[in-house]
Amino acid sequence: xxxxxxxxxxxxxxxxxxxxxxxxxxxxxxxxxxxxxxxxxxxxxxxxxxxxxxxxxxxxxxxxxxxxxxxxxxxxxxxxxxxxxxxxxxxxxxxxxxxxxxxxxxxxxxxxxxxxxxxxxxxxxxxxxxxxxxxxxxxxxxxxxxxxxxxxxxxxxxxxxxxxxxxxxxxxxxxxxxxxxxxxxxxxxxxxxxxxxxxxxxxxxxxxxxxxxxxxxxxxxxxxxxxxxxxxxxxxxxxxxxxxxxxxxxxxxxxxxxxxxxxxxxxxxxxxxxxxxxxxxxxxxxxxxxxxxxxxxxxxxxxxxxxxxxxxxxxxxxxxxxxxxxxxxxxxxxxxxxxxxxxxxxxxxxxxxxxxxxxxxxxxxxxxxxxxxxxxxxxxxxxxxxxxxxxxxxxxxxxxxxxxxxxxxxxxxxxxxxxxxxx
Amino acid sequence: xxxxxxxxxxxxxxxxxxxxxxxxxxxxxxxxxxxxxxxxxxxxxxxxxxxxxxxxxxxxxxxxxxxxxxxxxxxxxxxxxxxxxxxxxxxxxxxxxxxxxxxxxxxxxxxxxxxxxxxxxxxxxxxxxxxxxxxxxxxxxxxxx
Numbered sequence: 001x002x003x004x005x006x007x008x009x010x011x012x013x014x015x016x017x018x019x020x021x022x023x024x025x026x027x028x029x030x031x032x033x034x035x036x037x038x039x040x041x042x043x044x045x046x047x048x049x050x051x052x053x054x055x056x057x058x059x060x061x062x063x064x065x066x067x068x069x070x071x072x073x074x075x076x077x078x079x080x081x082x083x084x085x086x087x088x089x090x091x092x093x094x095x096x097x098x099x100x101x102x103x104x105x106x107x108x109x110x111x112x113x114x115x116x117x118x119x120x121x122x123x124x125x126x127x128x129x130x131x132x133x134x135x136x137x138x139x140x141x142x143x144x145x146x147x148x149x150x151x152x153x154x155x156x157x158x159x160x161x162x163x164x165x166x167x168x169x170x171x172x173x174x175x176x177x178x179x180x181x182x183x184x185x186x187x188x189x190x191x192x193x194x195x196x197x198x199x200x201x202x203x204x205x206x207x208x209x210x211x212x213x214x215x216x217x218x219x220x221x222x223x224x225x226x227x228x229x230x231x232x233x234x235x236x237x238x239x240x241x242x243x244x245x246x247x248x249x250x251x252x253x254x255x256x257x258x259x260x261x262x263x264x265x266x267x268x269x270x271x272x273x274x275x276x277x278x279x280x281x282x283x284x285x286x287x288x289x290x291x292x293x294x295x296x297x298x299x300x301x302x303x304x305x306x307x308x309x310x311x312x313x314x315x316x317x318x319x320x321x322x323x324x325x326x327x328x329x330x331x332x333x334x335x336x337x338x339x340x341x342x343x344x345x346x347x348x349x350x351x352x353x354x355x356x357x358x359x360x361x362x363x364x365x366x367x368x369x370x371x372x373x374x375x376x377x378x379x380x381x382x383x384x385x386x387x388x389x390x391x392x393x394x395x396x397x398x399x400x401x402x403x404x405x406x407x408x409x410x411x412x413x414x415x416x417x418x419x420x421x422x423x
Numbered sequence: 424x425x426x427x428x429x430x431x432x433x434x435x436x437x438x439x440x441x442x443x444x445x446x447x448x449x450x451x452x453x454x455x456x457x458x459x460x461x462x463x464x465x466x467x468x469x470x471x472x473x474x475x476x477x478x479x480x481x482x483x484x485x486x487x488x489x490x491x492x493x494x495x496x497x498x499x500x501x502x503x504x505x506x507x508x509x510x511x512x513x514x515x516x517x518x519x520x521x522x523x524x525x526x527x528x529x530x531x532x533x534x535x536x537x538x539x540x541x542x543x544x545x546x547x548x549x550x551x552x553x554x555x556x557x558x559x560x561x562x563x564x565x566x567x568x
Contacts, residue, residue: 084467093483093515095476096467103476160481249472323476 060138071140124301127284131302136344148333150318164322
């Protein structure tokens with residue numbers, strides 16, 4: 001603790017040196033992880049569409065077709081399952097479908113909805129929202145598939161606890177069909193999940209938490225947030241001080257509900273602009289409304305951010321849903337398909353609407369096109385903010401008290417996401 | 424007329440045997456049998472963390488066996504000692520709903536419930552279990568002080 005304090009004071013005394021530390025760390029990571037990030041997010045030859053986003057979209061479309069648009073035909077059935085209409089009263093006290101959904105949602109609703117959407121809309125324009133919704137709707141079929149499999153092929157231990165996820169269903173599923181390679185895929189999945197946990201699960205979280213904190217508290221070196229967050233996560237995971245984790249886990253759902261309520265309040269306040277905003281979203285989806293890359297620019301950003309936010313096809317959700325107690329694995333698939341709907345179609349759209357309505361994206365009043373800041377590679381904004389700060393600025397336009405509360409929420413979201421990746 | 428049945432809503436509060444004693448005394452006089460129900464308060468809408476989800480089944484099994492050994496078995500022994508026929512039920516869910524439902528399935532003539540159970544402050548905010556039972560019961564209900 002004393003060491004941290006000393007470092008903090010040193011940094012305050014020598015801001016230039018601290019900025020140097022941030023840059024050095026950035027450079028080291030760029031050198032070591034650059035090739036990996038480059039490989040994962042590599043674009044298809046001759047386009048600026050990454051193969052990984054395409055792969056997720058193709059998968060989602062295949063699942064949608066194969067299961068006969070289950071996300072639409074089975075939607076009401078999903079709601080009835082969550083309400084407990086089909087639950088056996090003798091099973092009371094077991095994990096209910098509602099609880100599995102709530103826990104999985106609290107894992108996915110977070111910075112993806114707050115910061116990720118701002119990144120998408122900032123680069124791809126309002127039209128990115130349309131494609132995000134489309135990707136979210138298709139993603140529901142992916143979630144349905146992976147969570148059904150997660151429950152079907154989970155491991156049950158003698159003490160009654162369960163664990164499941166892609167590593168189990170790939171191994172067992174391939175074996176069952178007499179196909180080779182299941183184990184190899186399971187190992188590959190595990191390795192990539194660990195790397196993903198490091199990048200999306202931890203680095204992006206800490207990065208955005210810092211962006212919002214320094215926006216509220218005034219600029220200070222990024223490594224301080226990094227060291228403190230890493231320290232607390234270390235204490236919880238390695239030191240075993242579970243009480244911090246327990247408090248965070250219980251508070252985070254309320255943060256999510258609070259965020260949704262504030263979003264609704266802003267939309268309600270500006271209800272006469274909602275139709276206009278949807279108009280911008282539709283128009284931008286097919287023309288780009290001035291963003292670089294036009295229609296494809298919007299499409300790519302939308303698809304990318306949807307995948308990042310709802311994690312459909314990533315496999316992480318299947319791990320959480322496996323805990324539910326059911327003899328019918330497919331019921332959990334039905335419940336899980338609501339997740340991308342709530343996360344992406346509802347909550348992400350709310351963030352996007354608020355950003356569009358509050359006018360933080362600079363627009364040319366004559367042409368109605370958005371002003372492109374070529375240097376930064378995104379739409380020009382007031383004060384040049386991006387990511388979570390853009391969301392913060394949009395919400396502050398309606399409620400000036402919002403940024404500090406958002407900062408607390410973002411830190412908690414970031415923290416709980418980091419912890420949930422350790423699970 | 425066949426043998427009567429009384430449902431007893433029984434808490435695990437060890438000081439609160441008044442309701443059980445009263446029900447046993449009445450059952451003994453009437454030659455009735457007792458159905459002793461103990462409900463573990465549980466909502467399918469409460470929020471659980473990932474870890475709690477994974478351990479839930481194990482915990483539930485532990486809760487049920489604890490309730491069986493610490494609440495129901497001693498209560499049944501008490502009834503047996505007084506020469507009253509009795510069976511026990513342990514369930515998860517809302518206390519009032521399940522007690523009233525049990526009375527319906529068992530075709531009980533009376534419900535016995537203790538007045539104590541939840542603290543006064545809690546009762547003022549959420550309403551107490553005996554009051555809730557009294558309001559939704561479909562058979563005469565005896566509230567034992």
